[in-house]
Amino acid sequence: MLFNTLDYILFLPVVIIGYYLLNAKYRWVLLLVASYYFYMCWKPEYVILIVVSTLIDYFSGIQMGKRKIKKKRRPFLLLSLAANLGLLFSFKYFNFFSETATAVAQGLDLSVHFPVVDFLLPVGISFYTFQTLSYSIDVYKGELKAERHLGHFALYVSFFPQLVAGPIERFSSLSPQLKKANSFNYDNLRNGLRLILFGLFAKMVIADNVAPIANEIFDAPELYNSLAISLGLVFYSFQLYCDFFGYSIIAIGSALIMGVKLMDNFSTPYLAINIADFWRRWHISLSTWFRDYIYFPMGGNRTSKLRWTFNIVAIFVISGFWHGAGLTYVFWGLMVGGLYVIENTINKLLKINPKVRPFSIEHILRATKTFIIIGLSWIFFRSATISDSWVMFDALFSNFGLEGEVLEIPTNIWILLLGFIVLDWILYNKRFDTWIEKMPFIARWSIYAVLIFSIIVFTGVEEIPFIYFQF
Amino acid sequence: MKILKHIALRIVMLTIILLSTSLIYTKYFYESDLQEHSPIINTIRELPIETDILYVGESSNLMYAEDDADKRTISKMIAGYYPSLTIRDLTKQASHAGIFKSFLRAIPKEKNIKTVVLTLNLRSFGAGWIHSGLETPLRKNTVLLSDQHPIIKRFLLSFKGYDNDDEQIRDHAMKRQWKVDFLDFPYPVKYTNVVDWDEAMAASGKRDAEGKLDSITDLACHYIKAFAFQIDTLTNPRIQDFNEIIELAEERGWNLVLNLLGEDLEKANSLVGKDLTFLMDQNYALLLDYFKRKGILVVDNYRAVSTPYFIDQDWTTEHYTEEGRKIVARNVSEALEELHKGAFVSPDK
Known part of the structure; x- marks a missing residue:
């Protein structure tokens, strides 16, 4: 649904x-x-995967909870890891590895065809497997007591607002809230509805309206000049942001009405002053997951410069691979990880201040620079193949003339997008529900009116599913 | 008391917003939405108050071969047989009875139509068409045609208040149906579902270096996927659609005529064999019997068009050349004589 x-x-x-x-x-x-x-509602039979994942992790958790010595817990952690990553591999990565192996074999003149399977990628599999893995790892580390109630544990894995696209919640944060006897709270209802309203606006009005324009460019970049391609990239950047940000705050709002506070997943990421800042503001629940369960165990930044560089690039490559089974995502991870390291090194060499005064000229310039870098990295993220990415890069950096197809952007799309950008600026380090709370009554309701009107009247009607569902 | 006042004020504000949205949308945006998403509304609006025959069809009423001397559509050819009658058409590619139903419901009651001719396309009863990826855009095109208030219709359009499954889901549903629908033959056969049959056919063909199947076998596989099914009148959604159209026709006082389109049986037989034509014949007989028992006039073109008169020789369509269209149009026109006595004029005379 x-x-x-x-x-x-x-x-x-x-x-x-x-x-x-x-x-x-x-x-x-x-x-x-x-x-x-x-x-x-999506595909009934795939609920079995959630049930299997739930049962295995419940069992692993109970078994680990019974054992005081870490070493004795390890087999059950491995069981949980094997089951969850096995599911993920089978449904998401099997064909990628199989096709890559076939291509390599053919490159070596071997007539080997590795099988491919015709599975529909289960929606949200990357999200719920990561969520439940965090539980197993925390229990293994002894940071969490194993949940004994199967129903409560199953609900932690499958809580509908965040089941298919996050935020990826930790057991210690989500489960106690689900168990609590929350009584109806008018403020929660009001704030939840506000978030849902703004999320619907971001997804339906902005993301779904700019998507066809971005698609036009990505489908045939060679037809357009650099300016049009740059605009296409800007539109895609906002499509991706509004699509996922919109989904996240609808999830947060829906849960909030029931008194459950989910973690914020976005914090005006396109106003980030550098790549590190961007990743503190974009898909926060995934970034912190990688930080806590992969980056820190690898040594984090408390290690040599070379090892740190490896850690950072590895994390982004893994993150890329988490997003999709394709070389484009690996290249995306390499590009972002590499640029992260380079920027960090330059900033340290030049002793660039890690903080800026909000909305100062410096902030605007540095946010623009970050936006351009991140926008370019989305080329790999969005392209179907590596060669498509090269075509896009090639067209972007070679078609400087004014010739080429004209990219037609309706005026109302410009107005809506610019309106959103302004609102996003205003919401720098704030959340919509708390910001609007402080507005005078008439101003607040005027904003509601604009949002409701736009959602009903200006929603893009092309069938554009939530982008992160495919991950 | 204070909380009630608080809530009442917000309800009033929300009501004002919704009413204003409705007024502004209806006055300034509704028409452009109609033109963008449901342009067939123009044809419906242009229907004369007194229309003798309304022909409703899919691409069979659009396509012609480049070298056709007479490029008229089937409905225009029918009009040629009835020069004294007012004949119009509602045509939309890839449509089927589920979509026709929405078009017909959108016709204002003040428009008097004597006869409605609908294409009855055998292929539209199969999983390949029922779960086609074109279904979502087709359904979307009908949302604004319903008789609800414009703001409600726009709301339904915005919030996907229609059958909006994505292509992946539809594709899987199609493949699943091909797998689970048991093909019941009265004699022993090798394959009892489409998937097995299709795979066996594909295995009998030749593949090039890139693994691409030779064109003849590929076409045979396509025929299997398009025609290897057995209609269950209790569960097939197209049957339900036609039943609703029959009810609507009774309610509006229309004569309903079904134009059972011709299929390329010769090709089905030469590519796949008698097992496939057995299923096609069985479905044909079932449809003919089902609608005749309901008192509907069915024009039987099932075997009327032979292979050379199909435009697409490398695909399964009901797109006919000039000769093919003339045959279908002639048959429909002759059948319509029963309902429009004295108006039929043969161009041959």
Whole structure:
């Protein structure tokens, strides 16, 4: 079920009303049924994967909890890792490795065809497997007590607002909130609705309207001049941002109405002053997951410069691979990781201040530089193949003339996008719900009016699924 | 009391916003949305108050061969047989009864139509068409045609209040149906589902260095996927669509005529064999019987068009050359004589 559909508009109130009407003791049952139903609306049989992942991690957790010595817990951690990464590999990466192996074999003049399977990639598999892995690792490390209640654990894995695209929550943060007897809170309702409204605007009005323009450029970049391609990249950058940011805050808003506070996943990332700052503001729940479970165990930055460089590049390559089974994502990780290291080194050499005064000229210049770098990296992220990426780079840096196809951008799209950019600036280091709370009544309702009107009237009607669903 | 006032004020504000949105949308945006998403509305609006025959069809009423001397569509050819009658058409590529139903419902009640002719396309009852990737855009095109208030329709369009499964899901549903639908033959056969049959056919063909199947076998596989099914009148969605159209026709007082389109049986037989034509014949007989029992006039063109009169020799379509269209148009026109007595004029005379 998608957040921007009539189905969800009907589903959410029913669940919320049921949630508050039910005795707190039994709410987990309602939420679990609702979560499985939410997932099964897409492809019913794939719920089995969530159930399998849940049962294995529940069992592993219990077994690890029983053992005081870390070494004795290890087999169960390995079981959890093998099961979750095995599922992920089978459904997401098998064909990639199989096709790559076939290509390599053919390159060596061997007539070997490795099999490929015709699976539909299970929506959200990368998200829920990472979420449940964090639980297993925390229990293994002894930082978390194993959950003994299977229902509560199953709900932690499948809580519908964040099941298919995050934020990737930690057990220690989410589960206690799901168990708590939350009573109805008007502020939560109000703020939740505000976030949902703004999320729908970001996804439906901005992302879905700029997507066709970005697609036009990415489908045939050689037809356009550099200026048009640059505009296409800007539009794609905002499509990606608004698509995922929109999804995230709808998830946060939906959970908030039930008194569950999910972590913020975005914080005006395109106003970041450098690449490191960008990754503190973009898909925060994934960045912190990688930081805590891969980067720190690798030694983080408390190591030699060379090792740190390796750690950073490795993390971004893994992150790229997490996003998709394709060489484009690996190249994207290499590019971002490499630029991260280079920028960090330059900043240290030139002793560039790691902080800026918000909205100063320096901030604007540094945010623009970061936006350009990140925007260029999206070329790999968006392209279907490496050769498509090269075509895009080639066209961007060679078609400087004014000839080429004309990129037609309707005026209303410009107005809506510029409106969003202004709002994004205003929301620097703030969240929409708390910002609007402080507005005078008339101003606040005027903004609601613009958002509601835009969502109903200006929503892009092309079928553009949430981009992060494919991850 | 204070909380009630607080909530009441917000309800009032929300109502004002929604009413203003509705007013502004209806006055300034609705028409351009209609033109963008449902341009067929123009043809519906242009229907004369008194229309004798309305021909509703898919691409069979659009396509012609480049070397056709007479490039008229089937509906225009029918009009040639009835010069004294007002004949119009509603044509949309890839449409089927589910879409026709929405078009017909959008016709204002004040428009008097005597006869509605609908194409009855055998292939549209199969999984390949039912789960086609074109279904979502087609469904989207019908949202603004419903008789709800413009703001409600726009709301449904924005929030995907229509069958909006993505192509991946549809593709999987199609493959699944090909796998699970048991093909029941009264004699022993090697393959009892489309997937096995298709794979066996593909295995019998030759592949080039890139693994591409030779064109003849590829076409045979396509015929299997397009025609190897058995219609279940209780579950097939197209049957349900036609039933609703029959009800609508009764309600509006239209004569309903179904134009059962011709299929390339010779090619089906030469490429795949009698097992496939057995299924096609079985479905044909079932449809003919089903609609005749409901008292609907069915024009039987099933075997009327022979191989050379199909435009696409390398695909399964109901796109006919000039000769093919003339045959279908002639058959439909002759059948319509029963409903429009005295108006038929043979151009041969």
